[in-house]
Amino acid sequence: MRIAQYHVRAFVHLLRCGLYAKRAIVSASIASLVAGGCVHAETVVSQAFGVEKLYWNGGASDPAGGSIVGGSGVWNTVDAVWADESGRNASPWPGGPTVAVFSAAAGHVSVPSVISVQNIEIESGYTLETSRGTAGTLSFPIGRQASINVTNANAFPTISVNMQTEQGLGGRIPLLEGGLKINGRVLFVGEKTYLGTTSLMPGSQLSLGQVGFGEASVAGDIEFLAGDGSQQVLEVYTEQRRNLDNRLTGEDTRNVKLNFVCGETYTNAAKPEATIDASVDNSDFGGQTNISDCALRVMGKLGGSLRTNSSGLSEIRGTGVIGGANTVAKLFATVVRPGAGPEEIGTLHFGGDVETFDGTADATTKFHFKLFDDMTGDHDMIEVPGALRVNGDLHISFSDPDGRHREYMEGDYDLVSYGRYGGTGQLVLDAPSGTNFTYAIENDALRRKIVLHIVENAQ
Structure with a gap:
């Protein structure tokens, strides 16, 4: 009975720290896990998974053949398409704090199920998408900030798969909003339902939809992080009508570009039908809003x-x-x-x-x-x-x-x-x-x- 109680305590502790728990509980000393803080718990989980980074190699004929190919494939928890940096020791995706690295040749990566992941690193123009006819989703840990780090300034990857926040213990533990930090340029397509703030690093760009791809949205605030003064860009696209109800926050937003872009869906040249509604109080926003062939309907405040x-x-x-x-x-x-x-x-x-x-x-x-x-x-x-x-x-x-x-x-x-x-x-x-x-x-x-x-x- 006491062992079972320790397992539950360890599981709850890991969830509160925002860490993926299953394999860590098997591998860890339960007493030390419960007694330790979140830093200790994160170390235990990383040791349980055994590797800090894994490299996508789903397009290789032999994912463990000694080179990272990248390419197109299916991201699930079964196929051994994740290799170490040398292109060997391929294994299925373990989840948790392991960083998912997408490098080498860009491709289309299909997600057919719920994939637990916290940090994604992208080096080329990949597309992460939901497999046709499935509910494929990237699931972020509770209470921990997830990240997408685009390391190549020329890359502009597309994330069309949904991203959500994990649900813990049947809802008996309150949800903690971890949010998502973005470094680099990335295009979102479709609704993203993860909880918390979307934070943009200096020099980063988030495009919520684009011509030819469709619209996109995130649920929480959008924060522009301070840094070296590099320009940050938020692009909002619509083909019909959408509401921008995100609060735009940041210590200094004067170097932020907010671009409204609309599809050419007009009944006549004098009256654009594509409309973006700005309905919340963003009076503290200090950047520049650019309107391209859109109707901007301001019912709130846009600074x-x-x-x-x-x-x-x-x-x-x-x-x-x-x-x-x-x-x-x-x-x-x-x-x-x-x-x-x-x-x-x-x-x-x-x-x-x-x-x-x-x-x-x-x-x-x-x-x-x-x-x-x-x-x-x-x-x-x-x-x-x-x-x-x-x-x-x-x-x-x-x-x-x-x-x-x-x-x-x-x-x-x-x-x-x-x-x-x-x-x-x-x-x-x-x-x-x-x-x-x-x-x-x-x-x-x-x-x-x-x-x-x-x-x-x-x-």
């Missing part, structure tokens, strides 16, 4: 600077806050549509300066406002507490929430407020035709507002 590309296929929507003090949003041939939705009035807030530019192929920047055709006169607004600098023509347009033009109320409508105004461009009103009203747009420098004037024509 830092912003830049759109010049194709004329980018939009900014919402009622949240974009940027912070001393930041600049540079809009190239971009349509800005305040409001939470097509029929909802709202105010879109910029935190700092806004600069507008023309784009390619005669594309221009446009601010479009919804204006109710009822007695309330409710309408959208844009707030720019810093400088609004108009370079090239800035087009102003408006319509009913349903997109049509009816009978508007006479009056003056403050559409844009700003702290300072400059630039060499002009304000151009795209006024509706066929109505019994005269429309004019004015830059009211005294009040620091752009005002729409509507006057009913005499009958």
Whole structure:
């Protein structure tokens, strides 16, 4: 009975330390394991597995033939396709703290089942994928940070297999969030369900999806680790609509690039259907957001600077806050549509300066406002507490929430407020035709507002 109790105590101790337990319990002195701390437990487990690193050799005709070939194959717990550094002593994958090294010739590695692993090292452009028709998953230990280390700066491996956090003792032990640390460039495809923070080392890039591969997501915060100041990149891709609900954290995120990239799924050139919703408070983010042919709908807060590309296929929507003090949003041939939705009035807030530019192929920047055709006169607004600098023509347009033009109320409508105004461009009103009203747009420098004037024509 006492021996059984020791085994349970050892098993629980290893789980709390975030270590794979099965073989360690067989090999270890149970009393010393329970009495020791996590460092001792990790040493015991490493000794139990007997090797610090194993090299993938699934593409070799003889995995123990004396050379590391790498290549394509199946990663399971049965086949002896893992060799030592010399390409000999091949064995099945043991799990636990052993580092899985993917080197030599890149290939497609299929995962047909649950594989316990903590640290992965990749030296070339491998693809780790779920075997067709299976629930293949990479399973990280409870309470320990896993890692993906891409050691070749030119490699850009793809991880399409799911990654999860191990479940312990039928759920009787609380889950501990270990998270994942990434060093280098890596592409995720599909939903990743591991618990905890995804941390990017300096100089690293995480692409959540890509054109031709599909979308991807991670569940927790995304942290940008401080270091030598090398640029870090987070790329978010969508083909339809997705929500970026991760908190973006870090001691200093000023050198981070946040790239929004969308697939070309448009009903027409003026209205991109691929939309990324930024719904959480990321006001502390200090990097640069780049928008490429996307509609970015900000309902939360997104700090830092912003830049759109010049194709004329980018939009900014919402009622949240974009940027912070001393930041600049540079809009190239971009349509800005305040409001939470097509029929909802709202105010879109910029935190700092806004600069507008023309784009390619005669594309221009446009601010479009919804204006109710009822007695309330409710309408959208844009707030720019810093400088609004108009370079090239800035087009102003408006319509009913349903997109049509009816009978508007006479009056003056403050559409844009700003702290300072400059630039060499002009304000151009795209006024509706066929109505019994005269429309004019004015830059009211005294009040620091752009005002729409509507006057009913005499009958």
